[in-house]
Amino acid sequence: MTPQVAIVMGVSGSGKTTLAQAIAAEWPATFLDADDFHSARAKARMASGLPLTDRMRAPWVARIAADLGRRVATGERVALAFSGLRRRHRDRLRATGLPLRFLFLQGDASLIATRMSARRGHYMPVSLLDSQFATLEPPLDEADVVAIPVELATDEQLRRALAALDRPD
Template identity: 70%
Template sequence: MSGVRGGVVMGVSGSGKTTLARALAGAWEATFLDADDFHSDEARELMARGEPLTDEMRQPWAAGIATELQRRVADGARVTLAFSGLRRQHRDLLRAAGLPLQFLFLRGEAALIGERMRGRSGHYMPVSLLDSQFATLEEPGDEDDVVVLPVDLPPDAQLRLALQVLGVPLHDHLV
């Protein structure tokens, strides 16, 4: 795994993607990217109103992320990405960028994730869209470059597992 240049932390909204991807970026000396930053204003407004995006609406979003990953890796960076990756076709768009990526799928129960979402503030994604996120999710059961991490693990345990998956030596403060 030492050749991996990108760690893609995926899962439904509220699963902890951003938290883990940020921590991973710090421990791995990587650039953090948040897929939410690539959404158009229109897409954010739709989601804020409780309207889920269609696959067609997600397509240019995922393509833009793939282009940015290519650019960053071409510049020599390692990258972590918080990315829902709900549909295989969108994960495949990232794979088609031709980069050595490892996907980390945060899997958990809707009740726990909903509880987390209700406890956060300042995010455009309402709890009301969680059911549609789960309905849209195509679990990556047969995708060899995806490792499942449970959402109910403490953040430090998730980080340790993610670093192990990426083949990064654990520093003393992470053990």
């Protein structure tokens, strides 16, 4: 089945939003940022330098899954920027039964930290990057995941992402 949902995943600062927006423009699809599904309380916690627990993330992932289901039911395609750090969160999205593909932005912590330091106006501090990598359960053995190197230019990442999305399961 050809995917209707492209989930660009990876740690904070890996370029999820940039790639998901590019996919949305070229595929074409609706762009969604999973950060918009966080509660104000969760964003404030992260902004203060405290990572979320898995218990705190569960309702967030459930809100995303429900929204994806509603959108795909109306024929919409979606490009979602979503951390997807834990396999159980990826599995929760898989459990929707939606045709989806994960695009994992895989990269080096030092490069990502440099990028995070340069961005402005984001609630996630660089100090939480280590906790993001500690939480990450790499998806490299999961059949519906395509790894895309962080260090590639966005145009090349997009080319690889679109090729992965054109490939049926």
